[in-house]
Amino acid sequence: MTINVLFAAREGSWPNYEAPLNAAFEDLGLKVDLARTHAPKDVDYIVYAPNAPLQDFTPFHRAKAVLNLWAGVDAIVRNPTLNLPLARMVDPGMTTSMTEWVAGHVMRYHLGIDRYVVNPNQNWAPHVPPLASERQIAILGMGALGSAVAEMLMRLGFHVTGWSRRPKDSSIPMHHGADGLRAALSCADMVVLLLPDTPATANTLNPETLAWLPKGAFVINPGRGPLIDDQALIAALDDGHIAGATLDVFRTEPLPQEHPFWAHPKVTVTPHVAAETRPITAARVIAENVRRGEAGEPFLHLVDRDSGY
Template sequence: MTINVLFAATEARWQDYRAPLTEAFREHDLDVSLKTDLPPEEVDYIVYAPNSAVQDFTPFTRCKAVLNLWAGVEGIVGNETLTMPLARMVDPALTRGMVEWVAGHVLRHHLEIDYFLARQQGEWCPRVPPLASERSVTILGLGELGTACGQTLADLGFPVTGWSRSPKRIEGIATVHGDDGLDAALAQAQILVLLLPKTPETENVLDADALARLPRGAAVINPGRGHLIDDEALLAALDAGTVGHATLDVFREEPLPADHPFWSHERVTVTPHIASETRPASASRVIAENIRRGEEGEPLLHLVDRDRGY
């Protein structure tokens, strides 16, 4: 029997995903009709991006699951019309891309590369950075991405502390949780990496009080969500020297407005939301596997907990 899959995303995404999804369905031996326009009552699965025109899920009476193309689900999880299972994207290539970006910028700050780049004027500056074992890294958020980044950094020799809302045990990472754990994690964070989801509980988790708990001169790296940081508090901490440098890949408004102070601040590095992107080929295989599971009565992968918001 043919499985009807609605691709509900932008035209640009359709052009990127049409061929990889078709190939992934073939590899999984799925008989799929993949279209961008199907009668709602005939749709079995929705491959979805939150900026899609589909915002009311009520007409999709036969739909078995909504499969998000993005890792973040804050743009859809609160939709009261979405009553069917919702799966977020956990793409191995997305995880790998995040690991590489985070490791690269942690090493950049650790090796003080910016310091040396600023002194390429014939000035000999024999300033030796500490070893990784002498530079503590804290990661806020121990989901798929935070765990992978933390373990990679631990393998490089950094002492890594990871914070999460609930208790976790992860090989190679010293884990803490709760409010007391957050205070302890911040207090030792010479390099702080933010990889929390966007939820009401994580809004402005890095506010003025949290920034004040960091060791003086700490580096802040945010490839997670722009809403995790109080921008004004961060700028004040940078000006005061409490924070030595901030490398930011995500922002409250994207693209980052041309007149935003982050662009011109000498202690801020801006990257244009490139830390990790879903790759169509590998993401399509994740989607196809979930549809196969749905059709064979197996549990879907990466289901979203509506109460927690991710």
């Protein structure tokens, strides 16, 4: 029996995903008709990117699941027409990319590399950084990405504390809830934000919580733009409480040219490049979920609609 899989993403994505998806289906022995067009009544699974033209899921009566190509589901999870199971993307390639990006920017701040990269006056001013074991890093958001980042930084020797809104089992020392957030931030030399974008996580870093960080702390955000109150961060940078910020995600993308982050001497802007779904590794995740659906097994990485991720 042929399984009909609809690929619903922007047209430019198709050349990147067609061959890896078909190869992954074949590796699992699945007979799949993967196409950009199928009659809705015939579709068994939808491989989906939230920026796709498809926004109305009501015609897909036969479909068993929507398999998201992105780690973030904030642009789809509240779609009122979506009554199908929704699986988010947990892609090993994306996880590796994220850990490399975060590790690079953590080490940049830890070693004080900027003082030598930008040294127009040719000042000979040796600065010996502390050891990693003398630095405390807080990871806000301990899902798949946050946990992988925490483990990487611990292997480099840093003291790492994780924080989540609800209690979570982890090998990493953890805090949770509002009181736990203050505890996690109050001793953090750096904070890395990897929370999902939900109403409950909006402005996690705001005037109050930024003030909980020690003077001279650094902020690194490869998670979601709305996690930070932009004006509060700028104020904390201007008054010297926060020493620097590296930001990969923003409320509006591309970041508008007039936004003050661009010109701020203590802000590094990167254009949403910390982690991106990798077609080869993501295709294997999609194929495994199709196999599970056909075998009547639970889907991987199902989204909790109540929590929004």
